[in-house]
Amino acid sequence: MNGITEGQERPVPKVDWPRADYSRVPFWLYHDPAIYEAEQERIFKGPAWSYVGLEAEIPNPGDFRTTMIGATPVIFNRAMDGSVHCVVNRCGHRGAQVRREPRGNAKEHICIYHRWCFAPDGTLTGLPFRRGVKGKGGMGPDFDMADHGLRKLRVASRNGVVFATFSDAAETLEEYLGPVFLQHIDRIFAKPVRVLGYQRQRIFGNWKLYPENQRDTYHGSLLHEFQSTFGISRATQQGGVTMDARHRHNLTWARSATDDEAEFQALYKADNVHDSSLRLEDPGMLRFHDEWGDGISIAICGLFPTTTIHQISNSLAMRQIRTFGPGEFEILWTLFGYADDTEAMTQHRLDQSNMVGPAGLISMEDGEAIEITHRAIQGEPAACAVIEMGGAGPIHDLNHRVTDMPVRGFWSYYAELMGFEPPGAVR
Numbered sequence: 351m352n353g354i355t356e357g358q359e360r361p362v363p364k365v366d367w368p369r370a371d372y373s374r375v376p377f378w379l380y381h382d383p384a385i386y387e388a389e390q391e392r393i394f395k396g397p398a399w400s401y402v403g404l405e406a407e408i409p410n411p412g413d414f415r416t417t418m419i420g421a422t423p424v425i426f427n428r429a430m431d432g433s434v435h436c437v438v439n440r441c442g443h444r445g446a447q448v449r450r451e452p453r454g455n456a457k458e459h460i461c462i463y464h465r466w467c468f469a470p471d472g473t474l475t476g477l478p479f480r481r482g483v484k485g486k487g488g489m490g491p492d493f494d495m496a497d498h499g500l501r502k503l504r505v506a507s508r509n510g511v512v513f514a515t516f517s518d519a520a521e522t523l524e525e526y527l528g529p530v531f532l533q534h535i536d537r538i539f540a541k542p543v544r545v546l547g548y549q550r551q552r553i554f555g556n557w558k559l560y561p562e563n564q565r566d567t568y569h570g571s572l573l574h575e576f577q578s579t580f581g582i583s584r585a586t587q588q589g590g591v592t593m594d595a596r597h598r599h600n601l602t603w604a605r606s607a608t609d610d611e612a613e614f615q616a617l618y619k620a621d622n623v624h625d626s627s628l629r630l631e632d633p634g635m636l637r638f639h640d641e642w643g644d645g646i647s648i649a650i651c652g653l654f655p656t657t658t659i660h661q662i663s664n665s666l667a668m669r670q671i672r673t674f675g676p677g678e679f680e681i682l683w684t685l686f687g688y689a690d691d692t693e694a695m696t697q698h699r700l701d702q703s704n705m706v707g708p709a710g711l712i713s714m715e716d717g718e719a720i721e722i723t724h725r726a727i728q729g730e731p732a733a734c735a736v737i738e739m740g741g742a743g744p745i746h747d748l749n750h751r752v753t754d755m756p757v758r759g760f761w762s763y764y765a766e767l768m769g770f771e772p773p774g775a776v777r
Contacts, residue, residue, distance in 0.1 A: 394420030597759030
């Protein structure tokens with residue numbers, strides 16, 4: 351951070367892209383510390399909108415939660431007048447973390463170090479000994495409290511899903527998400543939700559491998575034997591991938607029971623892709639209730655840069671990436687249902703939550719795949735990932751899921767924000 355002032359961008363290493371369509375991605379981009387530092391400024395503090403939480407988590411005046419945008423700690427909270435705010439969780443005095451607890455209720459935020467006091471919107475409202483003691487010490491006459499509050503972020507909410515951005519120049523949230531993803535949020539959050547719990551998963555790999563994994567529909571029924579064995583998600587099912595106009599966000603969807611066991615046997619077992627002996631003593635957790643009336647049983651929605659909204663059958667959750675350096679990140683899972691769920695439906699969602707999280711019947715394998723990838727590509731600056739399933743060239747939607755084309759969409763927008771697009775870059 352030496353020599354970098356507020357608003358000044360750090361120089362970014364030059365990237366020689368082998369192909370302008372991002373079908374080859376240099377491995378060193380996942381490990382380089384300078385790239386990671388530049389990401390914090392150009393992406394997480396740039397024009398992107400990042401998910402910070404659900405309004406259902408802060409229903410009452412004074413409620414707050416602490417979270418992160420990239421590597422920056424933030425507080426999102428509801429003020430006493432009901433308005434929602436997001437501020438950087440770093441004292442304007444010496445930089446101490448102001449709120450250390452994950453959640454709570456308070457009319458003000460007080461830094462434990464020197465007791466500086468901030469309103470929910472980040473305004474500095476008081477500090478001890480500002481005018482000194484017995485005529486000695488204190489702040490100088492030019493000290494202006496308005497200049498030393500917690501940094502305030504722009505905040506926008508869509509059906510109770512709260513996003514924030516550091517950028518005053520960023521497009522509106524509605525423009526950033528686009529019609530497809532606004533519609534998807536409206537679908538999932540069509541009625542009030544109730545938080546059912548949280549899970550945290552620490553993964554020793556680069557954070558970009560996770561949105562890649564989420565957008566890589568190719569691996570779903572290959573890595574996750576549980577999914578293919580029990581018909582939760584198979585390449586033979588009806589489904590597809592949909593992106594926004596800029597290809598920065600992705601929605602992978604499928605409808606269960608749109609194939610049959612003969613198709614599954616022919617594609618998976620006959621070719622020795624899977625020959626599973628997995629069995630469930632209680633298959634009830636596999637049951638899908640079509641709550642939305644569209645038959646979609648899988649909907650994995652990735653919002654650039656670090657947000658996933660998942661519907662896996664009737665399991666609903668938000669996933670948020672928090673970064674801890676080039677080789678470590680954390681996923682915060684917020685599991686939820688609807689406020690009007692019956693007790694039986696709530697239990698069903700909780701049963702299905704066993705598929706996800708650090709020990710999930712599905713998600714556990716994603717974490718392992720990311721870690722073995724990150725370790726293996728270290729020290730290979732001249733090598734590249736091959737991202738060509740579904741075809742090279744232009745990036746576009748597909749009516750199937752045997753593709754990793756949305757991964758190239760991620761890299762396309764990433765390279766734009768980082769300022770190192772190749773000549774003739776495909777968007």
